[in-house]
Amino acid sequence: GDSVTQMEGPVTLSEEAFLTINCTYTATGYPSLFWYVQYPGEGLQLLLKATKADDKGSNKGFEATYRKETTSFHLEKGSVQVSDSAVYFCALGSRDTGFQKLVFGTGTRLLVSP
Amino acid sequence: DVKVTQSSRYLVKRTGEKVFLECVQDMDHENMFWYRQDPGLGLRLIYFSYDVKMKEKGDIPEGYSVSREKKERFSLILESASTNQTSMYLCASYPAGGGNSPLHFGNGTRLTVT
Numbered sequence: 001g002d003s004v005t006q007m008e009g010p011v012t013l014s015e016e017a018f019l020t021i022n023c024t025y026t027a028t029g030y031p032s033l034f035w036y037v038q039y040p041g042e043g044l045q046l047l048l049k050a051t052k053a054d055d056k057g058s059n060k061g062f063e064a065t066y067r068k069e070t071t072s073f074h075l076e077k078g079s080v081q082v083s084d085s086a087v088y089f090c091a092l093g094s095r096d097t098g099f100q101k102l103v104f105g106t107g108t109r110l111l112v113s114p
Numbered sequence: 115d116v117k118v119t120q121s122s123r124y125l126v127k128r129t130g131e132k133v134f135l136e137c138v139q140d141m142d143h144e145n146m147f148w149y150r151q152d153p154g155l156g157l158r159l160i161y162f163s164y165d166v167k168m169k170e171k172g173d174i175p176e177g178y179s180v181s182r183e184k185k186e187r188f189s190l191i192l193e194s195a196s197t198n199q200t201s202m203y204l205c206a207s208y209p210a211g212g213g214n215s216p217l218h219f220g221n222g223t224r225l226t227v228t
Contacts, residue, residue, distance in 0.1 A: 034216070043118070043204055043219030044157075089156065101147075101172075102217060106156040 006105035023090035031092040033073040118220040133192040137205030144210035146188035151202040
């Protein structure tokens with residue numbers, strides 16, 4: 001079945017450092033890919049998405065490119081802030097299920113220190 | 115903005131108790147979901163519902179049931195709570211035909227079974 005693998009955390013960075021959180025997937029067909037973020041004490045919220053190969057999703061300085069050849073969707077940010085400290089989840093949605101039933105990775109906690 | 119409200123942020127229950135987790139959404143979404151979130155395991159789908167009185171099992175339905183009597187409300191029921199059901203529970207909603215619309219999550223209910 002479909003699956004998502006993301007790097008284990010926590011990822012600990014200093015403010016203004018460059019961030020990469022790796023995500024790879026296994027899926028049949030042509031899934032859509034998502035990054036969700038969970039701030040402390042809150043539910044998940046969509047950070048960015050990409051619906052087809054070579055698409056780049058971006059939001060709040062974060063970017064991720066849908067790479068079909070490497071089945072990857074790595075999250076990047078050029079300069080992190082303390083307020084980016086959160087748990088980040090990579091997820092995929094299948095066209096066959098109307099993108100409703102997302103498959104999530106295990107989450108990567110990011111800790112940014114001043 | 116879509117609002118998904120989970121009635122309790124924290125619950126403490128005893129082994130063997132019947133537990134109800136309530137979720138209400140205010141945007142007339144047809145689809146509603148219950149996920150369980152555990153460290154190192156990410157989010158796992160328990161049950162979902164695509165219409166009133168309709169339900170489908172997710173990946174880990176054992177020990178749970180659900181009720182959807184009204185469109186806006188989706189309840190998760192633990193018939194006889196056990197300690198291995200201690201977890202964070204997240205409700206989400208999604209519109210029918212929403213294509214690449216994001217899942218909208220509540221803030222979660224942290225359940226402790228003692």
